[in-house]
Amino acid sequence: MSPDARSAERIRLGLAALGLLAVAVAAYEAAANEREADDPVGVWICLMYGEAGDQRFYLALAADGGTRIARPVEADEGEWRVLGPWRRSRERSRERIEFADPVNARLFVAEHIGEDLGGTWLGVRDGGGWWCAAAAYAPGDEPPPARGLMEPLVPAIMASPSYPRRAIREAREGRTVSCFIVTGNGEIRRPVVLEATDDVFREPTLEAVAGSRYRSWGDDDATLPACRSFIFELGADD
Amino acid sequence: MSRFLLGCLAAAFTAAAGWAQPDSRSVLGERTPLLAAGAAAIQAGRYEDGIRLTSQGLETETVPPRLRAAALANMCAAHAAKGEPDAAIALCDESVAIDPTNWRAYSNRAYAYWLKGMYADATADVDTAARIAPRAPQVKEIRGLINEKTLRPRVTMENRQ
Numbered sequence: 001m002s003p004d005a006r007s008a009e010r011i012r013l014g015l016a017a018l019g020l021l022a023v024a025v026a027a028y029e030a031a032a033n034e035r036e037a038d039d040p041v042g043v044w045i046c047l048m049y050g051e052a053g054d055q056r057f058y059l060a061l062a063a064d065g066g067t068r069i070a071r072p073v074e075a076d077e078g079e080w081r082v083l084g085p086w087r088r089s090r091e092r093s094r095e096r097i098e099f100a101d102p103v104n105a106r107l108f109v110a111e112h113i114g115e116d117l118g119g120t121w122l123g124v125r126d127g128g129g130w131w132c133a134a135a136a137y138a139p140g141d142e143p144p145p146a147r148g149l150m151e152p153l154v155p156a157i158m159a160s161p162s163y164p165r166r167a168i169r170e171a172r173e174g175r176t177v178s179c180f181i182v183t184g185n186g187e188i189r190r191p192v193v194l195e196a197t198d199d200v201f202r203e204p205t206l207e208a209v210a211g212s213r214y215r216s217w218g219d220d221d222a223t224l225p226a227c228r229s230f231i232f233e234l235g236a237d238d
Numbered sequence: 239m240s241r242f243l244l245g246c247l248a249a250a251f252t253a254a255a256g257w258a259q260p261d262s263r264s265v266l267g268e269r270t271p272l273l274a275a276g277a278a279a280i281q282a283g284r285y286e287d288g289i290r291l292t293s294q295g296l297e298t299e300t301v302p303p304r305l306r307a308a309a310l311a312n313m314c315a316a317h318a319a320k321g322e323p324d325a326a327i328a329l330c331d332e333s334v335a336i337d338p339t340n341w342r343a344y345s346n347r348a349y350a351y352w353l354k355g356m357y358a359d360a361t362a363d364v365d366t367a368a369r370i371a372p373r374a375p376q377v378k379e380i381r382g383l384i385n386e387k388t389l390r391p392r393v394t395m396e397n398r399q
Contacts, residue, residue, distance in 0.1 A: 049398040056399070153399045163391030169382030171389060177398070208395075227398035234389040 038113045040086065040097050043137040045148060047225040048121060049177075050128025056149040056225075059117075059132060060139040061086050067099045070143035072150065078142045116190055116225070118179055129194045131179035133223040151217055153182055153226050159211030161204035161230060173234055174198035176205040179227040184218035194227065201232050270299045273309050285316040292316075307337035315346040318353065326350035341370035341377070348380045357388050 044059045058070040060080060065087060068080035084100035096119065098109045108130060110119040118131035137144050167174075180191035191209040193202045209228060217224075272295030280288030292313050296306060310333035317326035330347035333340055348363035361384055367377045 047399060054398045153397070155397060158395060158397075160395070161393055163393060165386070168389055168391055169385050170378075171381075171385050224399075229396045229398060231394040231396075233392045233394070234385075235392055236388065236390070 038095055040110065040113050040117055041139065043135045043139055043141070043144065044117055044132035045135045045144070045223075045225065046118070046130055046132035047179075047227060048128065048130040049227055049229075050121070050123075051126050058135065058137075058143050058149070060137075060143075061097075062139040066139070068139075069101070072146045075143040075146035075149060080143055112192060112194075116179075116181055116192075118194065118225070120194070129177055129179065129227065131194065131225040131227055133181045133225045151224060153217060153224060154215040155212065156186055156215045157211070157213050158228075159208045161201075161208035161232075163232060163234075164200050164204055167198070167200045167232065168234065171234060172198055172200060172232075174201045174232050175229065176201045176232075177227055177229045178205050178209045179225065180209060181223045182214050182217075182226050184216065184220050184222035186214040186216045188212060188214070188226075189223075201230070205230050270295055270301060270305070272299055273301065273305070276309070277312060280312055280316045280319075285320050289313050289316050304337050304340075307333045307340050307343065310336070311340055311343040311346055314343065314350070318346055318350045321353065323350035323353040326353075339370060341367040341374065344370070345374070345376050345380060348384075352380065352383055352387070355387075357384055360384050361388075 040061045041063045042061060044061070046057050046059050048055045048057065055071065057072075058075060058080075060066070060068040060070075062068075065085035067083040067086045069083055070080050074081055081103075084102055086097050086099040088095065088097050090096070094111065095113065096109055096111045097113060098107060100107050104123065106121050106123045108119070108121045110117050110130075112118050116131065116133060118129065120129050121127060135144055135148070166172075174197040175195070176193055176197070177195040178191050179194045181189040183189060188209060191206055193205055196202050196205070208230070212228075214226075272291050274295075276288045276290070276292030276295055278288075279285075279291055292309050295301070296309055301309065310329050314326045314329035314333060317323070317329060327347055327350045330343045330350065333343035334347070337343070344363045344367035348360045348367065351357070351360035351363060360380070364377055364381050364384060367374065368381070371377060
């Protein structure tokens, strides 16, 4: 083989190796993304709602199960409060995570684990829901600044859901709660129905949320969790 | 609406035949051929023919009281289907006076009241029909029509943040 031919062969082999490497890297990244899809580890900015009111807080879930919370007061002091460790569980073949807040006697369960995190919470006398957006902090860091929990979200457009005709005919009333992420420019992303007393109200709820937006409140890449509750009622004719 | 009515009427005649079972189905044809022909005509959507034949059958044929009540309820349904609620109500009144357990007469009269916008009366009749036949789809249909006219939907929204 001539020196030129050997050189060409080396280049060909090198390109083939590079191609294989690229495939391997892509496969690794795909696997990593797949793992991340249901990996709750990280710091989250959350909203908790219930009959007693709403509250924002930071939530840190560490890989070793460590769970910490920082409400505005703790975030202001730069300290986390330790909660019971988070653990995975399964209900009706659906993956979920749960952790306890022993101080307030509350159990948090997240059925939604992905880009956003949330579910329901149950206390001794009350309960509600919670919804979180990912925050760009590591669980080992100090809590993010408290001001991130204070940002008000002002609705710019609140679209009303249509009352399903079937529900009127069958005299069905109900309540839904939709949770979603609000971007800095006020757009609503990834809405889900977190609670629904009757499935007939799910679709109009999501349609109404999709047609709504908030006023701009921050940078384009900033996100806040928010929820909206809907009560569907039927009044009698006068 | 017409589809609903056809469904309602078809069910009424199926029931009239069913009511006559087990030994009266043939009697309906043999002893009361006009009533049978009237029922078939109404079922086919030929309301005028159905009313005429049923009316003749009631005048000329020997008809036991419950079958008479069913035939009157059928004529009531046919008039309601034609958009003649007053005639329908009079026939249904007569039907329930003979057989107060005939839920179709209440159901048909409820529809006739609905046509007239008399929703309270329609509701009273549909309630009675539902007590006698709680699973009847026609009763649910008519209740749905009443609900659409009488219930005022309202949605309250609250932002959580």
